[in-house]
Amino acid sequence: MPKKTELKKVFKSADYTPMTFKELCRYFGLNEDKQKQLLKSQLSELIEDGYIFKGDDGRYRLSKGNLFTGVIEFTRGGNLTFVTTEDGEEIAVPIEKTNYAMHKDKVQVQVIGKWYELPEGRVVKILEHGIKRFVGVFQTRGQFSFVIPDDPKLPYEFSVPIEEINGAKPGMKVVAEITRYPSVKRSPEAKIVEVLGRVEDPATDFPTVVVKHNLPVQFPEDVLKEVAEFPDSVPESDIKGRWDFREEIIVTIDGPDAKDFDDAVQVKKLPNGNYILGVHIADVAHYVKPGTALDNEAYTRATSVYLADRVIPMLPFKLSNGLCSLVQGEDRLVMSLIMEIDKDGDVVNYKVGNGVIRSHRRLVYDDVNAFLEGRPEGDKLKDLSEHIYLMRELKDILRENRRRRGAILDIEGDEVKIILDEKGHAVDIVPRKRGESEVIIEEFMIKANETVAEIFHNANIPFIYRIHETPDFDTLLQLRNYLSAIGIKMKLPQNVHPRVLQELLEKTKDHPLRSSIQRLLVRSMKRAVYSPSNVGHFGLASEAYTHFTSPIRRYPDLIVHRLLKLYLEKEGAIPAKEMKKIEKYLAKASVHCSKRERVADEAEWDYDALKKIDYISNHIGEIFDVVVTSVTKFGMFVEIPEKYISGLIHISTLDDYYYYDEVKSMLFGKHTGTIYKIGDMLKAKVVKADKIRMEINFEIPSERELQKLKENQKRQEDIDKSKKSKSKKDKPKTKKSKATKKNKKG
Numbered sequence: 241m242p243k244k245t246e247l248k249k250v251f252k253s254a255d256y257t258p259m260t261f262k263e264l265c266r267y268f269g270l271n272e273d274k275q276k277q278l279l280k281s282q283l284s285e286l287i288e289d290g291y292i293f294k295g296d297d298g299r300y301r302l303s304k305g306n307l308f309t310g311v312i313e314f315t316r317g318g319n320l321t322f323v324t325t326e327d328g329e330e331i332a333v334p335i336e337k338t339n340y341a342m343h344k345d346k347v348q349v350q351v352i353g354k355w356y357e358l359p360e361g362r363v364v365k366i367l368e369h370g371i372k373r374f375v376g377v378f379q380t381r382g383q384f385s386f387v388i389p390d391d392p393k394l395p396y397e398f399s400v401p402i403e404e405i406n407g408a409k410p411g412m413k414v415v416a417e418i419t420r421y422p423s424v425k426r427s428p429e430a431k432i433v434e435v436l437g438r439v440e441d442p443a444t445d446f447p448t449v450v451v452k453h454n455l456p457v458q459f460p461e462d463v464l465k466e467v468a469e470f471p472d473s474v475p476e477s478d479i480k481g482r483w484d485f486r487e488e489i490i491v492t493i494d495g496p497d498a499k500d501f502d503d504a505v506q507v508k509k510l511p512n513g514n515y516i517l518g519v520h521i522a523d524v525a526h527y528v529k530p531g532t533a534l535d536n537e538a539y540t541r542a543t544s545v546y547l548a549d550r551v552i553p554m555l556p557f558k559l560s561n562g563l564c565s566l567v568q569g570e571d572r573l574v575m576s577l578i579m580e581i582d583k584d585g586d587v588v589n590y591k592v593g594n595g596v597i598r599s600h601r602r603l604v605y606d607d608v609n610a611f612l613e614g615r616p617e618g619d620k621l622k623d624l625s626e627h628i629y630l631m632r633e634l635k636d637i638l639r640e641n642r643r644r645r646g647a648i649l650d651i652e653g654d655e656v657k658i659i660l661d662e663k664g665h666a667v668d669i670v671p672r673k674r675g676e677s678e679v680i681i682e683e684f685m686i687k688a689n690e691t692v693a694e695i696f697h698n699a700n701i702p703f704i705y706r707i708h709e710t711p712d713f714d715t716l717l718q719l720r721n722y723l724s725a726i727g728i729k730m731k732l733p734q735n736v737h738p739r740v741l742q743e744l745l746e747k748t749k750d751h752p753l754r755s756s757i758q759r760l761l762v763r764s765m766k767r768a769v770y771s772p773s774n775v776g777h778f779g780l781a782s783e784a785y786t787h788f789t790s791p792i793r794r795y796p797d798l799i800v801h802r803l804l805k806l807y808l809e810k811e812g813a814i815p816a817k818e819m820k821k822i823e824k825y826l827a828k829a830s831v832h833c834s835k836r837e838r839v840a841d842e843a844e845w846d847y848d849a850l851k852k853i854d855y856i857s858n859h860i861g862e863i864f865d866v867v868v869t870s871v872t873k874f875g876m877f878v879e880i881p882e883k884y885i886s887g888l889i890h891i892s893t894l895d896d897y898y899y900y901d902e903v904k905s906m907l908f909g910k911h912t913g914t915i916y917k918i919g920d921m922l923k924a925k926v927v928k929a930d931k932i933r934m935e936i937n938f939e940i941p942s943e944r945e946l947q948k949l950k951e952n953q954k955r956q957e958d959i960d961k962s963k964k965s966k967s968k969k970d971k972p973k974t975k976k977s978k979a980t981k982k983n984k985k986g
Contacts, residue, residue, distance in 0.1 A: 241275050242268050244282050251292055251302045258299035293350045293364045303364075306351045311370065312363065314343040314393040323349045323361065328831075330358055337362035340422045343393040344370025366421075373417050375448045377439060377932050378408040378432065387416045387430055390932060391452060396428050404431035413437060413444040415451050439931055440857070442664030445850045449547070453843040456541055459556050462533040467556045470527060470563055474571045478526070479596045483576055486598040489627055490520060492566050493603040493681050500544070500553070501566040502790045502797075504574070504599050505684050507630045514588065515581045515634050519688040520597050522564045523573040524791035525801040528555070539829075542836030544793035547847045548658045553793070560792050568602040575801055577688050577788075581634065585641025587691055593808060609675030631680050638683040646739030647781040650746065651758050656884055658851045666855035669883040685789045686780065692800065693784035697774055699812055702822040704799050704830055706785045708768040708777040711736065719764040725905040726753060726919040738781045741765075753919050755884065756869040769834040770796050772826040796833045799826070849934055852885050856936055857929035863941050863949050868920040871907055873900040876916055878924055878938055887936030889924060894940060923949075 242250070250256055250267075259267060261280065270276050283300060286292045290307050292300050310325035312333065321338055323331045332355035339362065341347050346368040349361040374394060376387040385405060386397045390413075398416060408414050413436040420429035436444040450457055459467075490506045506518040528535050538554050545552040553560045566572050576595030579587045601624065611618025611628060621628060643649060659668040689706070696703035713734065720730045723744075728751070730744055741761060748757050765779065770787075777785040788804075791797040803822070806814065814822075866878035875891040891898055896909035898916075907916040916922075923946060928937035941949070 241270065241278060242282075244285065247282055247286065248291065251286075251300070256302070258295065258297075258301045260298045260300075264300065288365055290348045290350075290364055293352075293362065295352070303350055307364070308349050308351065308361070309367065310347065310349060312338065312341050312343065312345050312347050312349075314395070316392045322358075323347060323363075325349075331361040332356075332358045333361050333363060339363040339366070340424070341366050342369065342371060342396075342421065343391070346370060369418070369421055371418065373415055373433070373451055373454075374430075375413065375415055375436070375451045378405075378410060378412050378414045378435075380410050387414060387432070388932070390448060390934075392933065396422060398428045398430035400430055400432060406432040406435060408432050408435050411439060413439050413441075413448065415447065440854075442660075442666075442851075442854055445664065445847060445854075446547070446550070448850065449843050449847045450552075452846065453839050455545060455552055455839075455843060456537075457552055459537060460533065463537045464556065466532055466534045467558050470558065472562070474563070474573060474596070478573060479571065481594070482573070483593055483595040485518070485520065485574075485576065485595055486571065488518075488597075489600050489624070490518065490597050491601045491603050491624070491627070492568070492599055493605060493608055493677055496604050496606065499561040499565065500551075500792045501599070501602070502792045503681070503685065504566045504597055505631070505681070507627065507634050509630060510580070513583055515630075515637075517579045517581055517634060517684060517687065519577045519579070519684055519789065520566070520574040520595060521577070521688075521789050521797075521801070522566055522792055523575050523594065523801070524555070524559070524564050524798050525575075525805060526573050527559060527564065528798060530802070538795055538798065539832070542795040542833045543840045545840045545843050547844060548851055549660050549664070554795065555792060564792050566597065566599050568599045571596060571598050575788075575804060577691060579687065579691055581637070581687070583637065585637045587687070590691055592692070592695070592804060594805075603677075605675060605677045608677035608680075612676050631684075632676060635676070635680040635683045638687055639679065642683075642686070642781065643742075645781045646737055646742060648738045648742045648745065648779045650742065650749065651762065656848070658848065658855070660851070665858075666851040669852065669855055669885070671882050671884070686782075689786050689788050690780075690782055690784065692788040692804065693774075693782075693786040695807070696786075696803065697784040699807070701803075701807065701812070701814060702772060702819055702826055703774070703803060704770055704772060704786065704796050704826050704833075705774045706768060706777060706787050706796070707771045707773070707775050708779050708785075709766045709775055710778050711765045715764045719760055722760055722905075722918070723757070725917065726751075728757075738778055751919075752867055752881070752921060753869065755881070756867070756879065767838075770830040770837075772823060772830055794833075795836075796829075799829060846934075850931060852883075853929045853931050853934065853936060855883075856885055856887075856926055857931070860926050860929065863923050863925045863945065866922050866924040866938065868916060868918055868922065871900070871905045871916060871918055873902075876907065878922065885936065887924075887926075887938045889938045889940060893927075 265276055265279065268279070270279060287294060290303055292302055294300055308325045308331065310323040310331070312321050312323045314321045319335050321333045321335060323333055325331065331349055331351060333349060341363045345366050347363045348365040348367060350364045351359045351361045353360040371394070374389045374391060376389040378385065378387055385400045385402065387400055388397055398418065414432045415434040415436065416430040417433045418428065418430050420426060422428040436447050449455070488506055490504045492501045492504045494501060502522050504520045508516040510516060528538055541554045544554045555564070566574070574595045574597050575592070577592045578590060580589040582588050607618055607621060608628060611621045612632060639649065655672040656669050657672050658666050659670065661667050693705060716732055716736060720732050723730045728748060731740060733740065744761070745758065748754055751757065768777070774784055776783050786800055787794055787797045788800045789797065791801055864880050866880055868876050869879050869886065870877040875889050877886055877888055879886045891907070896912045896914060898907040898909055900907055905918050923941055924938040925941045925945065926936070927939050
């Protein structure tokens with residue numbers, strides 16, 4: 241019977257030919273069942289160690305060093321998974337080769353071939369389970385009980401022992417803790433740790449998102465103790481030695497509900513025709529020191545998470561809404577960047593340093609927009625008219641500067657404001673419109689971020705950049721095919737410049753599928769991430785970019801502030817030993833912050849999706865105007881414009897047998913000759929809104945339903961006209977007094 245060391249030598253031998261278990265038994269002359277069982281056990285241990293793997297043909301092979309460690313992520317469809325290695329490389333893993341790994345598990349994966357352009361692998365070992373708890377719906381089947389996860393990336397039913405039900409009733413949303421993970425011999429098991437309530441109850445939406453994305457809500461005690469030590473206002477001793485801007489007209493411009501004011505701005509015009517743009521950013525680094533419990537928690541969170549009706553902050557409210565927030569009329573410590581900008585929008589001079597400001601006015605986007613549009617709601621800002629007009633003037637110059645260099649300017653996105661009632665139900669969904677004031681702040685912040693990034697890029701000092709790589713040609717080809725299907729031609733050079741995509745946006749700005757085109761364009765581009773290596777920012781057409789302007793809510797900005805302070809303190813001469821230490825830290829921090837940003841984005845998307853389903857569930861049976869955004873062999877996806885609510889019209893619900901033309905992305909009716917294609921404007925009836933599976937289904941209404949809709953609309957129009965007419969009749973007539981008549985005559 242060979243020892244494990246002998247087995248290793250055999251596998252390592254140059255003469256070894258991959259063998260099955262039976263062939264190995266013959267090779268070692270093993271005939272007894274006990275010997276065979278021992279060999280099987282040794283082989284399993286070698287597989288667990290990642291030394292060998294068993295191929296699909298049943299033969300054992302040496303790993304040969306092509307073994308990688310990474311996190312596995314499942315897709316919604318469930319047929320394919322991807323492992324992202326520690327170096328950021330992707331390996332495709334078919335579902336049958338995941339070896340019972342689950343979504344978010346840390347695994348060892350063996351590369352065994354190719355899947356299109358990516359390496360294909362198989363999971364050889366699960367190193368650590370990523371998901372400990374999940375949200376799902378409790379159900380029973382006969383005497384058995386189980387939880388079905390909300391997340392389709394967890395394709396299992398978890399059985400729940402009767403003693404672990406914790407009072408849950410069928411159909412209830414629960415939080416379950418995994419007590420046994422799936423394996424060859426055993427199915428997964430869980431215990432219920434919290435009953436959230438009925439699925440349709442909006443109160444379950446927040447905990448659903450928190451548990452799914454493992455969001456930290458409460459701050460630990462040691463953090464709160466540290467924060468309690470901070471003063472309520474800025475002491476005079478902290479102001480000493482700082483640039484003093486407290487007597488200058490500096491304002492914040494934010495949304496009506498904002499409380500964490502990161503940035504304040506000022507604009508002046510110089511006698512030479514140039515502009516002074518002052519961007520003053522909350523000096524969070526003054527309070528959040530490396531190595532403290534507060535800093536460790538801020539790093540772990542890495543970003544604030546903004547949901548429709550609440551925020552999970554990166555920093556405790558005493559800092560985020562208080563001592564760091566640039567509130568009106570209060571002294572606040574800042575990092576000040578003062579830029580001189582010429583008439584072409586280029587920075588010709590700048591200075592950066594520690595400052596103190598006292599915000600002159602807390603402005604709101606809507607009010608500034610009203611003022612610039614000449615609406616009466618903006619009259620209260622007349623005393624600031626000179627400053628606001630100057631801001632707009634500089635904004636136009638900066639935007640034209642970016643347009644000339646080919647930056648992508650006109651992506652508005654599909655952001656909506658979800659109006660909730662006191663119970664958390666969505667009662668309306670309205671699109672967020674960007675006015676001039678939002679663009680003013682956007683342009684000022686972009687210029688500040690670029691200026692700071694260029695300081696470090698030119699000095700060749702380790703730094704954390706915000707990078708956006710050039711999109712892959714193949715993904716842009718898919719975009720071009722989509723556009724071709726809706727009759728839009730797109731030039732696609734081999735070396736694409738962002739100007740090409742900006743021209744496309746300008747050409748399609750009035751198209752009914754504008755939002756879908758923008759969404760697909762965004763998906764065609766790579767995701768912007770943080771990196772210590774500067775490769776530029778494709779979308780902004782910027783050679784160097786960073787995030788400097790929001791340290792209250794983004795940890796990378798806090799890192800940038802610390803690096804700026806170090807640069808100023810050392811006057812650019814940072815010792816080589818310290819530079820190496822910084823480089824090592826930035827490599828780790830960049831990956832972590834990029835991951836946490838992705839988690840925050842997904843949490844926000846999921847929360848919005850739950851509220852959209854809640855909204856549409858109150859409109860089951862109603863008919864909406866929709867636009868076809870995608871056509872597949874199983875139906876077509878449609879969207880309610882302005883509300884950005886998407887759903888599926890399944891092919892089985894249509895009135896004919898339909899052929900699918902993959903090239904043209906069309907459905908053809910066999911008998912009726914009806915054609916459905918991308919961009920079609922249709923009437924669609926809401927038939928299902930499933931909060932568990934996060935799905936909305938529509939159907940094409942019948943002629944009878946459409947006729948009834950027209951009749952109801954006509955009836956409503958008649959009622960509205962009648963009310964208007966009655967209102968005019970009931971309006972009292974103003975009688976002129978005799979004196980007035982006399983005066984008129986006279």
